[in-house]
Amino acid sequence: MTEGICFENLVKCCGQEVPPALIIHCSNHLRQQQIDDFILHDLGIASFDRFAVPGGAQFFAAGGMQYKFKMTDTERCLFLITAHKIKRVICIAEAGCSWYESIHKEKATGDFLKGKQVNDLKIARQELNKILPEAEVQLFYAPYNDMGDLLFEEIV
Numbered sequence: 001m002t003e004g005i006c007f008e009n010l011v012k013c014c015g016q017e018v019p020p021a022l023i024i025h026c027s028n029h030l031r032q033q034q035i036d037d038f039i040l041h042d043l044g045i046a047s048f049d050r051f052a053v054p055g056g057a058q059f060f061a062a063g064g065m066q067y068k069f070k071m072t073d074t075e076r077c078l079f080l081i082t083a084h085k086i087k088r089v090i091c092i093a094e095a096g097c098s099w100y101e102s103i104h105k106e107k108a109t110g111d112f113l114k115g116k117q118v119n120d121l122k123i124a125r126q127e128l129n130k131i132l133p134e135a136e137v138q139l140f141y142a143p144y145n146d147m148g149d150l151l152f153e154e155i156v
């Protein structure tokens with residue numbers, strides 16, 4: 001018996017044994033609600049595995065000092081994909097991502113970072129296709145519009 005407070009959550013499990021998708025995105029707290037709403041209402045996915053790390057799917061393209069993240073985070077995604085029989089992966093890159101700014105420092109202008117992020121998303125798709133050739137992989141770049149709303153632009 002624990003001596004701390006016990007919270008009871010009344011949200012029931014979705015009942016799906018196999019999650020329909022793995023979502024990979026940045027862990028930035030500012031975008032979580034918008035991403036969840038996009039996944040549920042625009043993509044129609046009510047339940048999914050989430051892999052949220054700084055920079056999102058950037059780790060698939062990581063080299064140099066960041067290569068360790070490619071090794072560990074790819075292994076973690078591979079675990080989820082295998083253990084949960086996932087056939088669909090969605091990668092979302094947020095505009096203005098602090099992880100990208102920290103990696104690219106003085107080159108961290110909007111256009112340069114967007115180019116890097118879109119390119120890294122495409123590398124992520126290539127890497128995921130190696131791991132899971134039959135999987136559907138969707139890529140989205142997420143900037144804000146002039147109204148302050150988050151957009152999800154598909155990268156084909």
Ligand SMILES: [Zn+2]
Nearest residue numbers: 026055097098
């Ligand atoms: Zn970020």
